[in-house]
Amino acid sequence: DIGICRNPRYKLGQPCIREYLKRVPASEPAADFEGRNAVYAMKFHTLLSVMYSKDKRFRQTLRNELEEIIGKMGLSMSVEDDEGDPILKL
Incomplete structure (x- = not known):
């Protein structure tokens, strides 16, 4: 599981994934x-x-990655609740 390489806290990123x-x-x-x-x-x-x-x-990283995953599925996160948080629109 190299998912941790995608997180900005650890600064491993794509170079680490490519080496892996x-x-x-x-x-x-x-x-x-x-x-x-x-x-x-x-x-x-x-x-x-x-x-x-x-x-x-x-x-923001969480939101960006989630939007990308959902977008690849052909869905949208464009609807927001009263507090401005995304609501999945299925």
Whole structure:
């Protein structure tokens, strides 16, 4: 599980993922690797968003990644509740 590499707190990022993939091939279907990794990273984004609630970049990272995942599914997060938080529109 290299989802943690996507989190800004640890500053590992895409270089770490590329090095990992040089040594360990992506599981099949390899074309879905990026999407699976984004989904796995959600637990880290969520935990850091809660743990460091005063640092808005973690919440923004969570929101950005979630919007990207949902967008790839052809869905939208454009509807917001009274507090400005996204509501999934299915």
